[in-house]
Structures are given as C-alpha cells and as structure tokens.
Amino acid sequence: MKKLTAIIGAAIVTLALGAAAHVYAQNVRPSLETAKNAEALRATFKPVIEGVRPSTLVVKADGRQVSLATAIEKDGLVLAKASELTGKLTVTVNGKDLPATTVNTAREHDLALLKVDATLTPVTFGDAKKINVGQWVVTSGSGETPLAVGVVSVNRRKIPGRSGFLGVSLGDGENGAKVLQVVPESAAEKAGVEVDDVITAVNGKATKSRDELINTIRGQAPGDKVKIDVIRDGEKKELSATLASSAGSPRFDVANVLSGPLSRRAADFPAVIQHDTVLRPSECGGPLVNIDGEVIGINIARAGRTESYAIPSDVVLGILPNLKKPAATQPTSQPAKSTAPAK
Amino acid sequence: MKKPFAAFWALSCGLTLGVAFTLTTLAQTSAPATRPTTNKAPITPANLADLRLIQQRVEDVVKKSMPATVAVMAGSGQGSGVIVSKDGWVLTAGHVTSEANRDISLILADGRRVKARTYGINLGIDSGLIKITDKGDYPFVPLGTNKDMKAGQWVVALGHPGGYRKERPPVVRLGRVLMANSRMVGTDCTLIMGDSGGPLFDLDGNLIGIHSRIGAQATVNIHVPVDTYTQTWDRLANSETWGGGMLGLAGAPKVMMGVLTEEHERGAKVVSLIDNGPAAKAGLKPGDIILKLGESAVKGPDELLGLMGRYRAGETVKLIVDREGKTEEVSVKLAARPANMR
Numbered sequence: 001m002k003k004l005t006a007i008i009g010a011a012i013v014t015l016a017l018g019a020a021a022h023v024y025a026q027n028v029r030p031s032l033e034t035a036k037n038a039e040a041l042r043a044t045f046k047p048v049i050e051g052v053r054p055s056t057l058v059v060k061a062d063g064r065q066v067s068l069a070t071a072i073e074k075d076g077l078v079l080a081k082a083s084e085l086t087g088k089l090t091v092t093v094n095g096k097d098l099p100a101t102t103v104n105t106a107r108e109h110d111l112a113l114l115k116v117d118a119t120l121t122p123v124t125f126g127d128a129k130k131i132n133v134g135q136w137v138v139t140s141g142s143g144e145t146p147l148a149v150g151v152v153s154v155n156r157r158k159i160p161g162r163s164g165f166l167g168v169s170l171g172d173g174e175n176g177a178k179v180l181q182v183v184p185e186s187a188a189e190k191a192g193v194e195v196d197d198v199i200t201a202v203n204g205k206a207t208k209s210r211d212e213l214i215n216t217i218r219g220q221a222p223g224d225k226v227k228i229d230v231i232r233d234g235e236k237k238e239l240s241a242t243l244a245s246s247a248g249s250p251r252f253d254v255a256n257v258l259s260g261p262l263s264r265r266a267a268d269f270p271a272v273i274q275h276d277t278v279l280r281p282s283e284c285g286g287p288l289v290n291i292d293g294e295v296i297g298i299n300i301a302r303a304g305r306t307e308s309y310a311i312p313s314d315v316v317l318g319i320l321p322n323l324k325k326p327a328a329t330q331p332t333s334q335p336a337k338s339t340a341p342a343k
Numbered sequence: 344m345k346k347p348f349a350a351f352w353a354l355s356c357g358l359t360l361g362v363a364f365t366l367t368t369l370a371q372t373s374a375p376a377t378r379p380t381t382n383k384a385p386i387t388p389a390n391l392a393d394l395r396l397i398q399q400r401v402e403d404v405v406k407k408s409m410p411a412t413v414a415v416m417a418g419s420g421q422g423s424g425v426i427v428s429k430d431g432w433v434l435t436a437g438h439v440t441s442e443a444n445r446d447i448s449l450i451l452a453d454g455r456r457v458k459a460r461t462y463g464i465n466l467g468i469d470s471g472l473i474k475i476t477d478k479g480d481y482p483f484v485p486l487g488t489n490k491d492m493k494a495g496q497w498v499v500a501l502g503h504p505g506g507y508r509k510e511r512p513p514v515v516r517l518g519r520v521l522m523a524n525s526r527m528v529g530t531d532c533t534l535i536m537g538d539s540g541g542p543l544f545d546l547d548g549n550l551i552g553i554h555s556r557i558g559a560q561a562t563v564n565i566h567v568p569v570d571t572y573t574q575t576w577d578r579l580a581n582s583e584t585w586g587g588g589m590l591g592l593a594g595a596p597k598v599m600m601g602v603l604t605e606e607h608e609r610g611a612k613v614v615s616l617i618d619n620g621p622a623a624k625a626g627l628k629p630g631d632i633i634l635k636l637g638e639s640a641v642k643g644p645d646e647l648l649g650l651m652g653r654y655r656a657g658e659t660v661k662l663i664v665d666r667e668g669k670t671e672e673v674s675v676k677l678a679a680r681p682a683n684m685r
Contacts (some may be wrong), residue, residue: 030522030605034387034495035531035562044388133515134405134499136398151401151517157510180679184619195678196657252505252536258617259533259561276516276533278561291391291398305561306504306516306533 037278042145049140052287052295054121056140059114059285060097061087068141068286070298071120072113072320077103078120079298079316081285082112083265091116092142104323109311110265110300113323123287126294128273128312131155136291137275137310139283139299147286150277156312159303161268164220164243165253168193170210176200176231177213183254185261191241194232201229217243222264256304263301272309273297279308374576375428377486377549377569384546386495397497400546404499405515407548410482414450414507415439415473415540417461423502423513423541424449424473425550426483431457431475432580434572435540436555437464440471443582449475450507451482463579467586468526469555470567471540472579484542487549489523489568496520500532500564502541502554513541521562525570528552531562558603559617598656598677602627604644609665610634611647625675628666635663651677 032038049056055071059080069078069091078091082105090097091114103113133152141147167186170177176198182189193199199213200206203226207213220226220243228239244264256262263281273296275288284299288310297310384400385393411426415435422439426432433449440447440461449459457479462472475481500516518532532543534554543552543566552566572579601620604611611633616623633641636650637660654660656679664671 027525028492028494028520028523030529031494032521032562034519035521036517036519037531041388044390044394047391132402132405133512134398134401134517136394151398151515153515154511184617189619255535255557258557258559274514278533291395304504305535305557306514306538 036150037148039145042147042149045136045138045146045149046144048138048289048291048293049146051293052123052140052289053142053144055123056142056286057120058092058142059085059100060090060092061085063088063090063097065282068283068299069114070285070287070295071122073122074120076116076118076120077122077324078114078116079285080112080114081263081265081300082107082110083263084281084284085112085114089114091118093118093120103326106319106323108268108270109315109319110269111298111311111316111319111323123295125313125317126290126292126296128156128296128314131273131290131296137273137277137296138289138291139277139279140287140289141283147283148277148279150275150308152273153276153307154274156271156273159267159269159272159309162222162266164217164222164224164226166193166217166226166241166243167253168199169254170199170213172210173198174231175208177207177210179230181254183257185257186253187241187244191228191239193228193230193239193241197230197232197237199228199230200236203227204229259305260302262303266301266303266309269300269309269311271312271315272300273312274303274307274309276306277308284308374573375432375483375486377488377573378547379488379491379549384497386493386497397546401497401499401515401517404544404546404548405501408484408499408501408542408544409513410452411484412452412501412513412542414503415447415459416450416507417441417445417447421503421506421537422539423537423554425501425540425542425553426475426481427486427550428483429480431459431477431479431481433459433473433475434542434550434553434569435471435473436553436567437466437469437471438555439540440464440473443584446476447473449473452513454509461582463575463581463583463585465571465575465579465586466584468567468571470553470571470575470579472572484544484548484550486569486573487545487547487551488573489528489551489570492520492523492528492551494520494522497546498530498532498551499544499546500530500534500538500541500554500566501544502534502538504535504537506537518564523568525568527555528566528568530564530566532564533561534564558615559601560615563603563615598651598654598658598679600651600675600677604633604647606643607632610641611644613664621675621678625662625673627662627664627673627675630666631673632665633662634665634670636660 057069059067066084067081069080089100091100100114100116105112139147167183167188169181179197202216287295288297297312301309413424415422415424424433424435445461457477459475464471501513516532518530522529538554541554556565600622601617602622603614613631659676662673
C-alpha cells in the first residue's frame with residue numbers, strides 16, 4: 001500500500017494572516033451561513049422530495065434510529081440497511097413505532113426487506129442509467145426539508161471489500177507495537193486500548209513490531225473478534241476487539257472519521273453511485289433523488305469524509321423479486337464473504 | 344482586527360526542508376493568463392430553476408476540467424495536481440512535491456502515465472509547481488483569480504481522495520466558499536488525503552485554488568489561493584524553495600489538544616473540537632475562550648500553540664477559560680501528535 005502524502009489531522013498549525021502578507025485576495029469572513037448544507041439552502045430543495053417523503057420512514061432498533069427505510073409496497077414492505085438492523089426493530093409510520101420483521105436480506109448489497117403492519121406509500125423508482133457526474137442528489141428524511149444535499153462524485157462502479165481495521169496509529173515499542181494514537185469510536189477504543197500500550201500479540205501470535213501487527217490485522221476481516229495482548233505500565237493485559245472496516249492506511253482511517261462516524265459496512269458492493277452528501281450512518285436506507293424528484297437509488301453507506309454510496313435503482317429493482325421470496329425457500333443470495341458485520 | 348481561523352487541526356503538515364537546488368538554470372517562464380469569474384449562476388438559489396442552472400454549470404465544469412486533473416506519484420508521497428498549460432505546467436500543493444528538482448510521474452485522467460519534474464515550493468503557503476517532461480500537448484484548465492471571491496460562491500473540487508485508483512476517475516465534490524483571505528480559501532468541498540494538490544474551480548471552470556489541508560469538521564477544507572501561484576510564478580518556475588514556519592513541523596508542538604481556535608480579544612476562542620480528543624474529553628466546549636494555559640496568559644491561537652510546545656504528551660495542563668462570562672478551570676491531558684506525519 002502506497003503511503004499518502006497528506007496525513008493525519010493531528011498537528012495544530014498556525015495559519016494566521018501574516019502582518020507582512022500583501023492582500024491580493026478578496027477577504028471572506030468565516031461563516032457557515034452559506035454552507036452547502038445550511039438550512040436555507042436545503043429548504044430550496046423542498047419541492048424535490050415532495051414525492052418521496054411519504055415513502056421515507058425511520059427504522060429503530062431497540063428504540064434508537066439505525067436506518068431510514070424506503071417503502072416499496074403498499075402492504076407494508078420496506079427496504080433498509082441490513083447491517084445496522086440488530087435488536088428489536090420498529091418502523092415509524094405516522095408517528096407510531098410499529099414492530100417490523102425481516103422478510104429477507106440481500107447481504108451482498110446490504111439491503112434488508114422488512115414487513116410492517118401498515119398501509120404505505122411505495123416509491124416509484126426512476127432511471128439511474130442517465131446520471132451525470134456533478135448533478136444534484138438529494139436525500140429525503142421524513143421531514144419537509146431534505147436531510148442533506150450533494151452531487152454525484154463518481155458514476156456507477158463496484159466497490160471492493162476491505163481488510164480489518166483496529167483503529168490505532170503505531171510506532172515500534174519494546175517487543176511490540178506501541179500505540180501512539182487511538183481512533184475515536186474505533187475497534188481499538190471500544191476494546192479499551194490506550195495510548196502508550198504496547199501490543200505484543202494478536203490471537204496468541206506474537207507481534208514484535210509495528211509492521212508485524214499491521215500485517216496480522218490486515219489478514220483479518222472486518223467483524224472478526226481478535227484477542228489482543230498489551231503491556232500497560234509494565235503489566236500484561238488481555239483485551240478483545242471486534243475489527244471494523246478500513247479504507248486504507250491507518251492514518252487515512254484516522255482522518256476519514258474526523259468529521260463524523262462511518263457505516264460499519266461501507267465497502268464490498270457490486271454497484272454503487274458515489275456522491276458527496278454528508279450523511280450519518282443512520283441516514284442510509286432511504287431514497288436518493290435527482291433534481292426532478294426521481295428516485296435514482298437507495299443510500300447504502302456513509303463510506304468516508306468525502307463519500308457516500310447509493311445502490312442504483314435498477315440494481316434494487318433487479319434483486320426485489322428474489323428478496324420478496326421468504327428466506328427459507330430461497331437459495332441464499334451470494335454471501336458477502338468475510339464482510340458481514342459482527343453480530 | 345480579528346484574524347480568521349488562526350490555528351487549525353490540519354492534515355498535511357509535512358515538508359522536507361533543506362535541499363540544495365542551484366543545479367539547474369531554467370528559462371524564465373511566465374504564468375498563463377488569468378480569467379475573472381463571471382459567476383452568472385446565482386450564489387443564493389431561490390428556486391428550482393436556479394438550482395438547475397447551478398447543476399448545468401457544475402456538470403460543464405466537470406466535463407472540461409476532468410481531463411486536466413492528474414494524480415501525482417512523488418516517491419513515497421501521493422497526491423493530486425492540475426495541468427494549467429498546453430506544454431504541461433502542473434499546479435499542486437507544496438507538501439505533495441516536498442522538494443524541487445525531483446523526477447516523479449503523473450497519471451492523467453485517461454490513465455496515461457507521464458514523466459515529470461518538481462519545481463519550486465512556497466513552504467509557507469503550501470504551493471508547488473511541476474512540469475511534465477514528456478513532450479506533448481496536454482489538456483489544461485484556465486487560471487482564475489481570487490480577487491472577486493464571494494461568501495457562498497459555488498465551487499467544484501476534483502482530486503484523488505485516498506490516492507489514485509485505476510477504476511475510478513477523479514472524484515467530484517461541490518461546495519461553497521466559507522472563508523477567504525490572501526493565504527487560504529476555505530470551502531465545504533470535502534477533502535481527504537490524496538486530494539492534496541487537486542484543483543478547485545469556480546463555475547466558469549477557472550482554477551481558483553489548490554487543495555491543501557483539512558480541519559476536523561466536514562466544513563473545514565482549505566485550499567491555496569491560485570493568486571499566490573500567479574504572483575510567485577517566476578520563483579516557482581525557477582525551482583526556488585522558500586517560506587516555511589507556517590505549515591512546517593519545525594514549529595509545531597509535539598503534543599495535541601484537539602481544538603480549533605480563533606483570535607479573540609481576550610484569548611483563543613474555541614471554534615470546534617475533535618470528537619473524543621483531549622480537549623473534548625476534558626469538557627471544553629465551542630465558544631469557550633481560553634485565557635490561560637498553566638500560569639501563562641493566552642493572547643490568541645499563536646500563543647496557545649507556543650505554550651503547548653513546553654509540554655509533553657500525557658501531561659495534564661490546566662486551562663482557565665471563560666465560558667459564557669464565567670471563569671472556569673479545565674484540566675486537559677495532552678495527547679501525542681501521531682508519528683510519521685508528513
């Protein structure tokens with residue numbers, strides 16, 4: 001893996017306007033009022049989501065929003081982001097949290113088909129074949145104003161799988177890899193890894209250096225549980241971590257989560273449209289529309305600081321017939337190898 | 344007088360210093376001509392018609408600019424760049440090339456790999472220049488100017504986030520100008536490593552900035568103003584390396600607090616915090632004005648940085664802050680700045 005030049009968001013650097021600097025640029029005072037996702041701008045898009053708003057629902061797991069849902073049939077069928085659906089599921093319809101059951105799951109696309117006892121307004125899928133890079137894309141929630149807006153960044157492509165990610169930046173320590181930084185919300189932090197810990201073994205296999213540890217972790221898949229031996233203040237401790245998914249080098253991963261959390265399953269998709277909308281992981285699962293209000297896809301992952309993914313409408317339509325068959329009678333859709341999130 | 348955003352959590356700090364570069368004498372080359380922004384698309388769209396107009400302009404900019412956007416493969420470093428002349432001058436960020444007179448390669452948007460050479464660098468402002476050495480006529484973009492930038496002006500960013508990937512063309516992002524001065528342009532075009540050196544365009548397709556660094560929030564993305572390239576073109580084209588201290592690691596403390604501050608008449612005002620960073624863990628909040636670090640008065644972001652240099656990672660420092668008019672004491676355990684930073 002190539003090292004990237006621009007690295008971690010970690011040093012504080014001075015960028016003060018030097019007294020001697022001659023002014024040749026128009027000064028614009030810092031302000032977020034004119035940001036792309038400021039309320040006023042999003043409100044301009046209200047008419048665009050009028051059509052899909054009634055079909056956009058909230059899915060909760062144990063009472064907490066984990067995904068949006070897209071209603072696809074009048075008799076209570078909705079699509080949601082499968083890997084976020086752990087716990088007691090409800091779908092909010094007309095302000096009421098109604099119990100939902102999982103009919104089936106297309107793991108390779110991370111889409112789950114849920115059934116709820118309610119009459120819904122299904123979406124009409126539009127044409128995702130005629131997409132221009134740079135065109136507006138709008139993400140609806142259940143409110144009048146869109147959740148967020150963005151543009152298409154990259155047209156349809158396959159997203160390969162990723163290797164496991166612990167979430168530390170490392171140096172060489174005595175007989176192990178020394179932890180220099182722990183990524184907030186990462187597998188490492190959740191496992192209790194601390195700065196200055198020296199990681200000496202993973203699953204009983206000695207990791208004598210930074211490189212050895214990195215190679216060992218790379219060999220693991222996201223979702224894998226690993227046992228980590230650390231030396232902290234001279235004492236040996238054993239920690240258990242569930243690996244997350246990595247987008248690249250550890251340093252890239254640190255920067256990637258600076259501006260907000262990412263979806264647990266954010267890679268290994270057969271086909272997605274990449275857009276620059278800043279979404280929360282729990283805002284995936286709902287419809288993505290173009291400026292004409294046509295549904296071009298379903299948001300499926302917050303994949304990085306610069307990227308969100310949507311499954312194109314035609315791909316969704318293609319898997320629906322199989323998805324509607326009850327799980328037991330259906331040959332398992334191609335399992336997404338090692339990429340399923342840990343349960 | 345308020346200094347905007349004086350201290351940043353920045354990406355991309357690394358700059359290799361001190362290489363002699365008096366070897367080659369270069370023909371004087373003048374910078375390509377610049378074009379003003381006309382910006383007929385409305386800054387504040389009032390309705391769907393305005394939004395469609397913006398969309399049309401963005402799609403046009405993407406089509407015109409994509410072929411001139413390149414990946415820069417500079418040894419251990421990788422970034423982006425943009426071709427600005429038919430004979431292959433390429434603008435990038437200073438920290439991408441990191442030193443003058445290096446032989447590197449570029450990957451064009453169509454996948455072609457070409458040989459190139461690094462030229463001058465302004466370390467202070469993070470500008471850098473490259474010339475393609477393979478003979479040819481290259482697709483290029485026109486240089487714009489920062490003279491008439493407006494708050495909220497729409498801008499398009501291209502680049503190779505995460506580094507060059509064969510199956511993925513340069514990645515498009517849209518944003519607006521949120522701040523600008525002679526040293527930097529801030530937008531909400533989201534950037535990440537690998538984008539460094541990539542182009543920022545106005546809706547006429549004129550180049551107005553080069554991606555440089557980011558803050559913690561998705562709305563803090565900093566670009567080098569294009570005017571600095573045109574103003575210092577001769578120095579860059581003569582492979583001069585100058586400036587420094589602003590972005591370089593030399594002056595940056597080895598510890599971090601995880602806080603973005605701005606100038607305030609009484610101290611350093613907290614603008615934002617890194618989630619779960621040392622300052623956030625200590626309970627510091629946006630709006631807090633840092634008055635003292637230890638026993639020393641903090642007059643602003645610069646002083647805060649200077650004072651932090653006295654401490655080591657793991658040390659707990661006492662801050663006196665003004666929170667909504669009340670003076671409070673906060674203890675922050677400083678963390679190490681991650682190693683291997685460039």
